[in-house]
Each structure stands twice: as C-alpha cells, then as structure tokens.
Amino acid sequence: MNKRLKVILLLLNQFLDQIFFINLLLKKVMQQKQFYNILQEFISSQLSSHTELDLKFFLTNKQIKGQGLQPLFSALSKCTKLITLQLQLSSTTIGAQGASSLGLALGSCSNLSNLTLNVTYCYISNEGISLLCSGIAKCAKISNLKLMLNGNKIEAQGASALASSLIKFTNLSNIQIDFSSNTIGQKGAQILCSALSSCSNIQTIKLDLILNNIGEQYQQNVCSTLVKCTNLSVLDLDLGSNKIDDKQVVALCSILGQCTNLSKLTLGLSHNKITDKGAPGLVSALSNCKILSILNLQLGANTIGSQGVSDVGQALTKFAVLSTLVLYLGQNEISAKGVYGLSSALKNCAKISSLEIDFYNNKIGVEGISALGSQLVNCLNIKNLKLCLMNCDISLAGINSLGSDLSNFKNLSSLELGLSHIGTKEISNLGLALANCCKLQNLTLNFQDSNFGEGILYFGSSLIGFKSLQSLTIDFNDRNIQWEQARIFVKSLQKIKRLVYQSISFCQEQSEY
Secondary structure: OHHHHHHHHHHHHHHHHHHHHHHHHHHHHHHOOEEEOOHHHHHOOOHHHOOEEEEEOOOOOOOOOOOOOHHHHHHHHOOOOOOEEEEEOOOOOOHHHHHHHHHHHHHOOOOOOEEEEEOOOOOOHHHHHHHHHHHHOOOOOOOEEEEEOOOOOOEHHHHHHHHHHHOOOOOOOEEEEEOOOOEOHHHHHHHHHHHHHOOOOOOEEEEEOOOOOOOOOHHHHHHHHHHOOOOOOEEEEEOOOOOOEHHHHHHHHHHHOOOOOOOEEEEEOOOOEOEOOHHHHHHHHHOOOOOOOEEEEEOOOOEOHHHHHHHHHHHHOOOOOOOEEEEEOOOOOOOHHHHHHHHHHHOOOOOOOEEEEEOOOOOOHHHHHHHHHHHHOOOOOOOEEEEEOOOOOOHHHHHHHHHHHHOOOOOOOEEEEEEEOOOHHHHHHHHHHHOOOOOOOEEEEEEEOOOOOOHHHHHHHHHOOOOOOOEEEEEOOOOOOOHHHHHHHHHHHOOOOOOOEEEEEOOOOOOEO
C-alpha cells in the first residue's frame, strides 16, 4: 500500500509540475509583445492583460469620421499593466483635441517604462503638444522615450511644454526626439536641451532639429547645456539645413568636445554653409572626446572641397580608439586630390574596423578611385567597408582599379558598393575582382543609371567563385534586363555553396527574387 501511495504521489507531483510549467508558458505568451494593425482587433483584445504593445494604424479621414480616434484612446486607457508601447499614428488627422485625448489615455498607463510615439504630420500644433505632454508627464516610470513629432507646426511654446514634462522623468536614460520640419527656433531648442541636462541619468540622446530656423546663438547655448549631461555616452544631433557656417560649427564642436564620456557621436550637418576652413576645425575640436570609438559625420551638400577633406583626414588621426567611422561627403566639390589626402590619412587610423564613405556626386574620377583603393588597403583591420561612388566619373578603368584593390583587403568580410553608369565590361570585370575577396561573407551592391546587357550573365558566373559568401543583396535598377537574363542570373546563384540569404532586384517594374 505504501508503495502504491508513493507511486501515486510521484505521478501527482509530475502532473502538478506540468501544470506549473504550462502556466509559466501561458504567462510568458501573455507578456510577449502583441502587434495590432487593425483597430477593431486591438479594441476587442484583453486590454487589461497587455504588458507590451506594438500598434501601427494608418487611418484615413473617412475611417476616423464620427467617433474619431476616441475608441482607440479609450482602449489604451484600459491597458493599465502596460510597460512597453509603440504607437504609430503618422499622417493621421489627430489635431489638438485628439492629442489631448491621447495624452489622457497614456496618463492612465502609469507603469509605462518604454514609450515610442510616432505622430508625424498629425496637425498637433503648440496646443496639441502641450496637452499631449501633460498626460505623458504622469508616466513617472518612463526610462526610454522616443517621440516622432516632425511636421506638426510646433514652435518654441510647444518645445517648452515638452521640456516641462521631461524634467519629471527622473528615470530617463534614453531619449529620441524628432522635431524636424517644425519651427521651434533658437529659444525652443535651448529650453529643450536645458531640460535634458536636468535628467541626471540620461545616457543616450538623439535629437533631430532639421529645418527649425535655429540661429547663430543656438550652438553655444544648447551644446553648453548638453555638456551638463555627465553620464551621456551616445549623442545623435542633426542640425541639417540650419544655415550653420564655419565659425558656428567650430564653436559647436568645441563645446561638444567637453562631453568626455561620449563613446558614440552622430553629427548631422548636411546642407549648411561649411567650407574647407570649418570642416577640419570641427573634427579637431571633437578629438577631445578621448574615448570616442564610433563617429558618424554627415557633411553632405556643403563646400568642403579637396583641401578641406584632406585636412579632415589629418584631424581624424587624433582619435586614438576610433573603430567605426562614417563620413557623408556627397556634393562637396571634392576631386581626386582630396580623396588621396583623406585616404592616405585614414591608413594611420590603425584601429578602424568599420568604414563608410559617401562620395556621391563628387568628380573624383579614375585617379581618385585609384588613390582611394590603394591607400585604404593599408587599413589592415578593416572588416566592414561601405563606399558610395555614384556620379563620380569612375569609368571602366576606375572599376578595374577598384576591383583589383578590393581583392587585396585581407580581412574584409562585409562590403557594400554604390555605383552608377556601369556597362557590360564594368560589371563583368567587377564580378571577377570581387570573387577574389576570399573572406567576404556579406555583399551589397546598389546600381544607378546602368545598362548591363550580357554582362549580367558574366557577373553571375563570377559570383559562383565566392567561397565564403553567405548574404547577397543586389539592386541592379536596370529596366533593360530581360526576363531570361534575370532567370539565368538567379539560377547561377544556387551554385554559391554557403549562400543562405539573397535579395535581388532587377528594376522597379520587375519582381524581386
């Protein structure tokens, strides 16, 4: 009897363990992020049980007529256990009244820790952002905040309302705000950054202020407030299209250079008034960030020129621990001389393992592309390389030179190239050269204004020679490619032994493979 009882108890314990395990699984499933893109499905769900939500609604004026967005906001207010929310409502006519209702709904989600809110082009205005922020301010536990507010006619008053809310988030560590295409101006930007500086735990700031009528006084005042964020390690600041000149940009970067804990910096300065005098100065000023390992400088559509970009290269050699470098230099009147100056300096940046340079629409020519490849090959640690060489007057000789140099990169595992005006001979020779990159695992090619002809077949045959390639992405963008040529090309890819991912687009009118 005792033996039977022991067996029964053992079976009972096993059964209870299974029940416990099932309950754990059910609880885990309930806690997983739930995705909804149909409004009625979300409204009908178990609202009180949601902890993580991803909501993407693209609603027309006709769809929100009558009750408007009130059913959505009412449903949101019932998600009282919500910890993480991603809400996409871009290009929906919310208006100030809708923003107020949304704020009230979010204010009911007192456990929110992670909030991503996309309300771009929603006609919110100053009044709407003020009402929205007053609701969000009740979510005192927020540590990660992402607000996409671009194109909402928000001025300094609206930025000030947001700033008043930010200072209430004592746990805030990561923030991203997109204020592009508004008019918050110098005053609004300064108030906003001043509020951020009071968030003592903040580590990551991403701030997009493109097209915001920010004047000369802004740079020093705003950046001075960011320096007060003593724990700041990641900064992404976009000041594109704000009429910033040499003097202003050097002053700005001199102050940013005081952010001594920065390890990653992205600085957007495209479409400004920066010349060969300002660009080297801004880089030199940033070199005071001694532990900076990732640097992304977006300097497109200025007038830096060949001498300026050469001096930028020399300034970059001062960064002792730089491992990832991104340079957007498109439309800057750079010639072959400038490319040589930059690339010969970069070979002295010994720790760079990931390099991206955009030379779009600079007349660097065959001489420039030859200098680029022959110098960069001396960067022995480069594993990831991305080059945009569209509209650069490269020609067949340039492609041959580039291909030959790329095959000499001993540690290259990931390569992305942007090329234009490529013909039959160019694509054939490029394929033969790339096949010699014996360690290449990831290859991405983007073509523009090209006519490959039979060359696409020779290119496909060359790709078979890749021994290590695992991922291949190609956008040929050539409407002259015939269906039969496309079929043969795709079939040839089946012979690449280690290939596990491929995405091939021939032209906009044809399907992807």
